[in-house]
Amino acid sequence: MDYFPYLRKEKLPHIWCSGCGDGIALKCIIRAIHNKGLDKNKIAMVSGIGCSSRTPGYVDFNTLHTTHGRAIPFATGLKMARPELTVFVVTGDGDATAIGGNHLIHAARRNIDLKVLLYNNHIYGMTGGQVSPCTPMGDYATTAPYGCLENSFDIAGLTVAAGASFVARSTVYHVKALEKLIEKAIDKEGFSLIEIMSPCPTSYGKINKKGANKNLVLAQKTQSVPVNKAKDMSPEDLKGKIVTGILADRDIPEYIKNYDMLTSQKK
Amino acid sequence: MSLHYEIRLSGAGGQGLILIGKVLAEAAAIYDNKNATQSQSYGPEARGGASRSEVIISDGDIDYPKATEVNLLLAMTQEAADKYSHDIKKDGVVIVDSSFVLKNPKGDFQVYSFPITQIAEEKVGKKVVANIVALGVIERVARVVSEEAVINAIRARVPKGTEEINIKAFKCGQSLV
Amino acid sequence: MGSRTYMMQGNLAVAEAAIDANCRFFAGYPITPSSEVAEHLSKRLPQVGGRFIQMEDEIAAMGAVIGASLGGVKSLTATSGPGYSLKQENIGYAYLTEVPVVIVNVMRGGPSTGLPTLPSQSDVMQAMWGTHGDHTAIALSPASVGESYDMTIRAFNLSEKFRMPVTLLLDEIIGHVYEKVSLPDPKDLHIVNRKKPTCPPDKYLPYAEDESLIPPMASFGDGYRYHVTGLVHDETGFPTNNPETIDKMLRRLHRKLDPYMSEIIEVEERETENAEIGIVTYGSSARASSSAMRAAREAGIKVGMLRLKTIWPFPTEAIFKFGQRVKSIIVPELNLGQIAHEVEQAIKGTVKVHKVNRINGEPFHPDEILNKIKECK
Numbered sequence: 001m002d003y004f005p006y007l008r009k010e011k012l013p014h015i016w017c018s019g020c021g022d023g024i025a026l027k028c029i030i031r032a033i034h035n036k037g038l039d040k041n042k043i044a045m046v047s048g049i050g051c052s053s054r055t056p057g058y059v060d061f062n063t064l065h066t067t068h069g070r071a072i073p074f075a076t077g078l079k080m081a082r083p084e085l086t087v088f089v090v091t092g093d094g095d096a097t098a099i100g101g102n103h104l105i106h107a108a109r110r111n112i113d114l115k116v117l118l119y120n121n122h123i124y125g126m127t128g129g130q131v132s133p134c135t136p137m138g139d140y141a142t143t144a145p146y147g148c149l150e151n152s153f154d155i156a157g158l159t160v161a162a163g164a165s166f167v168a169r170s171t172v173y174h175v176k177a178l179e180k181l182i183e184k185a186i187d188k189e190g191f192s193l194i195e196i197m198s199p200c201p202t203s204y205g206k207i208n209k210k211g212a213n214k215n216l217v218l219a220q221k222t223q224s225v226p227v228n229k230a231k232d233m234s235p236e237d238l239k240g241k242i243v244t245g246i247l248a249d250r251d252i253p254e255y256i257k258n259y260d261m262l263t264s265q266k267k
Numbered sequence: 268m269s270l271h272y273e274i275r276l277s278g279a280g281g282q283g284l285i286l287i288g289k290v291l292a293e294a295a296a297i298y299d300n301k302n303a304t305q306s307q308s309y310g311p312e313a314r315g316g317a318s319r320s321e322v323i324i325s326d327g328d329i330d331y332p333k334a335t336e337v338n339l340l341l342a343m344t345q346e347a348a349d350k351y352s353h354d355i356k357k358d359g360v361v362i363v364d365s366s367f368v369l370k371n372p373k374g375d376f377q378v379y380s381f382p383i384t385q386i387a388e389e390k391v392g393k394k395v396v397a398n399i400v401a402l403g404v405i406e407r408v409a410r411v412v413s414e415e416a417v418i419n420a421i422r423a424r425v426p427k428g429t430e431e432i433n434i435k436a437f438k439c440g441q442s443l444v
Numbered sequence: 445m446g447s448r449t450y451m452m453q454g455n456l457a458v459a460e461a462a463i464d465a466n467c468r469f470f471a472g473y474p475i476t477p478s479s480e481v482a483e484h485l486s487k488r489l490p491q492v493g494g495r496f497i498q499m500e501d502e503i504a505a506m507g508a509v510i511g512a513s514l515g516g517v518k519s520l521t522a523t524s525g526p527g528y529s530l531k532q533e534n535i536g537y538a539y540l541t542e543v544p545v546v547i548v549n550v551m552r553g554g555p556s557t558g559l560p561t562l563p564s565q566s567d568v569m570q571a572m573w574g575t576h577g578d579h580t581a582i583a584l585s586p587a588s589v590g591e592s593y594d595m596t597i598r599a600f601n602l603s604e605k606f607r608m609p610v611t612l613l614l615d616e617i618i619g620h621v622y623e624k625v626s627l628p629d630p631k632d633l634h635i636v637n638r639k640k641p642t643c644p645p646d647k648y649l650p651y652a653e654d655e656s657l658i659p660p661m662a663s664f665g666d667g668y669r670y671h672v673t674g675l676v677h678d679e680t681g682f683p684t685n686n687p688e689t690i691d692k693m694l695r696r697l698h699r700k701l702d703p704y705m706s707e708i709i710e711v712e713e714r715e716t717e718n719a720e721i722g723i724v725t726y727g728s729s730a731r732a733s734s735s736a737m738r739a740a741r742e743a744g745i746k747v748g749m750l751r752l753k754t755i756w757p758f759p760t761e762a763i764f765k766f767g768q769r770v771k772s773i774i775v776p777e778l779n780l781g782q783i784a785h786e787v788e789q790a791i792k793g794t795v796k797v798h799k800v801n802r803i804n805g806e807p808f809h810p811d812e813i814l815n816k817i818k819e820c821k
Contacts, residue, residue: 008671011682041667046511057671057682062664064514065673066507067537073471073504077511077519080495081469082665085515106500256495263490289622293451296624303451305622330734331810332621 006030006040011058015051019205019213021172021198022052022119028175029088029117030059032182038086045088046075048095051126052119052198055090069100072107075114083256086115086186093120093134097153101133108162108191112255115185116193118155121200129203136240140207156195160248165190167248171197173220174244181246189254197242270301272411273334274322276401277351278343278364281318283398288320290402290420291412295324298416304332317346324411339409341401343383348372362404364397379408381443387436396436399425403440414441448627454592454618455480455522457625458548459488461596462520464630466637467546468494469519471508473501473527476561477616478550481522502527506534509545514672516663518600522548525567526557528574535609536575537674539697542607542651542661544638546599549611550619551727551778553805562805563616565727566779571611572756578694580701582708583611583756587730589623595753601636602708606701607658613755615778617728617807641668651693652679657700701757710753711762715741719748721820722770722795724763724787726752728807729776735810740817747817755783760790767791772820776800776813 007030016022033043043061047053049068056063062085066074071089079087096104096118107114123141124130131141134155135148156169166188170178178196185192199205199216210216220242227245230238274291276284285307292305307320321334336356342348343364352361352372359376366384381404387397399421406417418434425433452460459481462470470489472482482498489496494517499505502523509519523531528549538545551567553559567574571583582602586592595612603610641648641660645668652659659679662668675683676690684690701708715737716722725733730751740747750766752759767773772795775784784799791797800816802808 040669042665044664057673060669062669063671064511064664065671065675066510067533067674070503070507070534073499073507074511074514076497076499076504077469077471077508077513078515078664079511080497080508081512081515081517081519082663085665102500103504106504259490259495289451292622296451297449302624303622305451306617306620329623330738331731332617332623332728333807335735335809335811 001031001034003027003030006033006060008058008060014058015054017202017213019199019201019216020051021121021196021217022055024172024175025117025119025178025196025198026055026058028178029182031179032186035179035183036186038186042085043088044075044078044085045090046071046078047090048100049126050092050095050124051121051200052090052092053095069095069098070103071095072100072103072114072116076107076112079112079114080256087113089114089116091116091118093118093122093153093155094124094132097133097155097158105158105162108159108164108193110255111163111165111190111252113189114191116191117182117196118193119196119198120155121198121204123200123204125200125203129207139204141204142207156193156247159193163252164193164248165250165252165254166192166246168246169195169197169242170244171220171224171242172199173217174224177244184246184249188249189257190252270324270326270411272324272338272409273336273356274324274339274341274405274409275334275337275351276320276322276341277347278318278341279347280316282343283395284318284320284341284343286424287398287402288322290417290424291322291324291405293423294412294416294420298419299413301326302329304329306332317350319347319351339405341405342368342372343397343401345369360408362401362408364401379404379444383440386439386443390439391432391436393432396433399433399436400440403437404443406437407441407444448629450625450627451622452589452625453480453620453622454586454589454614455550455620456484457589457593458522458596458612458614459484460627461593462546462600463488463492464627464633465518465597465600465635467518467520467600468492469509469512469517470494470496470521471499471505471512471519472521472523473499473505475502475524475527477552477619478522478524478548480619481548485520502530503534506531510534510538510541510543513543513545514664516666518544518604520546520548522550524550524552525554525564528567528570532575536577536579538609539575539579540577540674540676541672542659543609544603544607545609546596546603547609547611548596549613551613551615553803559805561616563728563807564778564803564805565613565615565729566782566803568613568755568779569782571613578698580698581611581756582606582608582701582754583613585613585726585752585755586618587727587751588618589621590625591753592618593625593627597633597635601634604636604638605658606704607638607661613727615727617731645669649679650681651677653692653696657696657703705757708754709757709759709762711759712751712753714749714751716748716750716766716769718746719769720746720771721748721817722766722773723747723749723813724752724766724773724775724783725749725777726755726783729778732808732810733776733813736813736817739810739814745817745821752783758786758790763787763790764792767794770795772796772798774798774800774813774816774820776808776816778802778808
């Protein structure tokens with residue numbers, strides 16, 4: 001397919017490094033939007049700060065690059081003002097689970113219809129490789145020279161527990177599966193989150209001696225375990241694995257629809 | 268002589284002093300077409316402890332919305348009687364609920380003492396309308412709002428279905444003076 | 445007496461004015477002494493086709509109102525000192541991205557949690573310099589319940605016209621006091637709406653400088669697909685590192701109110717014609733000052749008052765002129781001299797400025813100001 005109708009051609013080339021997954025994820029997003037036939041005028045893409053959050057700059061939608069961690073609140077206001085828009089949030093593990101963690105769980109709890117595409121690269125890439133809430137324990141970062149001593153967030157699990165309608169996880173290796181999951185998120189009414197494992201060879205790969213840039217993406221093939229298979233595996237066997245697929249797909253009343261219904265009954 | 272009259276309503280949280288402050292202010296401002304301001308204490312103070320509401324009634328503009336020289340103090344507890352009787356205007360009035368205030372404040376003012384809460388319970392049948400009984404007393408003592416205006420304001424402010432018992436309480440208060 | 449005459453609290457007047465100004469979105473977080481604004485709008489907004497949300501924190505509330513405003517809906521948030529501090533980063537975002545929003549700050553004592561329900565005027569400098577970076581600001585300060593209504597309408601109008609956040613600085617006294625107000629018929633109000641682009645979408649430059657200095661603003665979803673970023677951007681809205689472009693953009697943001705100062709700045713002068721002693725004050729302190737002035741005039745002291753209805757941009761010219769006419773100036777305020785310092789700068793040393801300050805959580809008693817007047821005589 002032709003990607004250019006969806007891109008701001010004059011803004012290319014993008015800033016992402018060779019071996020980064022963010023460009024692959026962007027192509028998946030565009031394909032899903034194309035497949036669903038969404039009107040570009042009715043799409044808004046909102047982001048925070050970080051590598052992933054540069055995505056809106058490249059796409060020809062209504063795009064909003066906000067402050068660090070706050071994409072979800074901005075998107076919440078926009079969606080409440082213009083519910084007819086399909087509102088995507090593109091964010092990263094640092095942006096959405098550290099500084100913006102509170103917003104993530106509350107938006108999921110409200111079940112407001114935002115499509116959150118969260119790129120997890122285990123690190124603060126843009127600021128130079130500092131430790132993130134998703135850096136695996138023991139791995140190195142520029143602010144974890146002795147190794148990361150904290151537990152990682154299970155972002156998808158957290159979002160399921162908080163009450164989102166739709167939660168899934170995939171990788172940039174599995175482009176077809178990722179594309180289909182994004183399509184499902186577009187269709188779903190309510191808070192949807194896809195945790196997209198998108199490796200960072202520059203800031204995470206180098207310091208953790210992961211070798212050639214392509215290695216991290218290729219490794220996702222063997223690390224990934226479909227959710228159905230993972231059910232029967234022990235925590236020991238699941239160590240270092242990426243559980244992929246749909247983790248929650250529930251029909252829960254969407255926030256704005258619910259708000260309008262409740263207030264029209266009682267006002 | 269233009270009218271400028273300051274009322275301070277004091278007691279404990281839950282005694283309904285904010286409500287009668289609003290009723291007095293609305294009676295004066297909306298139904299008697301004068302000017303009025305009403306303010307109250309907020310915060311931890313308003314959670315069960317001391318409670319205070321101030322009403323200023325004037326026929327001109329009210330510059331300063333808080334009481335500076337109180338014409339009339341209502342004290343529904345001993346603590347309030349002790350704490351708020353220091354800035355009463357010379358020849359002002361203090362009304363105390365003798366159900367709770369055993370030691371009257373002393374000063375250059377006249378004290379009216381009635382067992383307001385006890386009367387509310389015995390004569391109206393409900394302790395919670397003690398504030399409205401007090402309002403009846405205030406109306407008679409202060410004479411700055413019309414009886415009709417207060418009754419209208421009571422009807423507009425009290426919960427639906429309780430209008431009549433509140434009017435009864437108001438009249439009961441009036442009859443004490 | 446009109447049919448819209450009420451005994452009403454300042455906070456409620458703000459909420460009702462927001463509805464009459466066509467504000468249809470509110471996001472907030474509970475904080476005294478401003479919560480009545482949120483409480484009232486949570487009930488009222490759905491009745492007029494708007495929406496309300498209580499967010500998880502102050503920062504989120506500020507982000508949400510900016511998002512809604514970009515969707516083309518006039519938006520309001522309300523807070524007090526600690527919440528205003530938390531909102532500052534996103535307020536800066538609204539300055540840079542030129543998104544109209546109104547922020548109500550019902551001031552209480554600080555720093556930190558400070559004095560939750562007690563009056564203060566200690567956020568007046570924060571309303572100008574609270575967020576990082578150079579920018580211009582608008583802050584208004586009502587001194588009564590009626591003026592809280594009028595200034596809320598004005599705050600929305602200024603915000604829409606100049607594409608920027610506007611802060612309405614109430615204080616606890618004005619926010620909570622009940623006063624008699626006669627609200628105008630909404631049909632008679634002068635309501636300003638943001639200028640929208642008229643060019644075709646492919647020609648739209650969201651931050652292009654024209655002679656008005658205020659570029660037209662498209663709403664998300666209306667066919668003008670454009671980019672909004674908190675990075676310093678060029679006229680297309682995309683980030684730039686070009687020093688010339690950066691300079692041009694930031695200087696426009698800094699001077700965009702310059703041609704409109706006389707329209708934005710409002711002061712009220714009372715008995716200034718023959719005054720020998722001048723009071724410069726604002727908000728609830730003006731109420732105590734009025735009482736003091738009346739008493740002083742009765743005692744034969746010629747006192748006049750200049751009340752700042754607009755705090756920012758600072759009414760430098762009006763204050764300088766006032767300073768030329770009087771022998772001394774008194775600045776009563778519920779902080780340790782934030783505006784007095786600005787007044788000193790404005791009058792350029794021509795007369796002495798006397799401060800009257802109170803920071804103990806109690807409002808001024810008119811006698812304090814009267815005593816200072818007598819001292820200055």
